[in-house]
Amino acid sequence: KQEVTQIPAALSVPEGENLVLNCSFTDSAIYNLQWFRQDPGKGLTSLLLIQSSQREQTSGRLNASLDKSSGRSTLYIAASQPGDSATYLCAAKAAGNKLTFGGGTRVLVKP
């Protein structure tokens, strides 16, 4: 059974600092890994999807890497802004086509 873990559960940084968010998964037989952003009381917004055959994906200030052999993915957010404050969730898609989510990392970027 796939288990996804995100550490730390919460992170606070000053504006301008780079953010590094970690995600680990136990079963490396994944199809892809998706990073989401969730604002309080809202749904999930997809940020990046990394296919199992890829090592990384980039979109603007966001970069996500994937290392299947070690069961890890990292989301980097460059030059953080107060608007980046949210909860970030990673989710692994495996056989059966279900997404298994981590518990999320709650990020606060202080002006």
Add this chain to the structure above:
Amino acid sequence: DTGVSQNPRHKITKRGQNVTFRCDPISEHNRLYWYRQTLGQGPEFLTYFQNEAQLEKSRLLSDRFSAERPKGSFSTLEIQRTEQGDSAMYLCASSFTGGESYGYTFGSGTRLTVV
């Protein structure tokens, strides 16, 4: 297409009442998923459909829960005899069938509060 739409956004109900939520997926997507998220946790899988067929149900989906997707379009999730433990955000997502290339698109969710 405006994405995945969920209604209502919020629902407050008394314990013991029945509630029904609706999800309209992206029209081109043939898969539809329901997830439940409690405060401070990641979403947990409940069930999914491919077209109108319900292919898998989680053990979290007790016999008080039922989901349908008539004609493979919108889906409804009904909870009968609601309990306070049912209070959560119910999220719907849709996707294409496939392996690594396709991700999920989520709706804004329905927040259920059972009082």
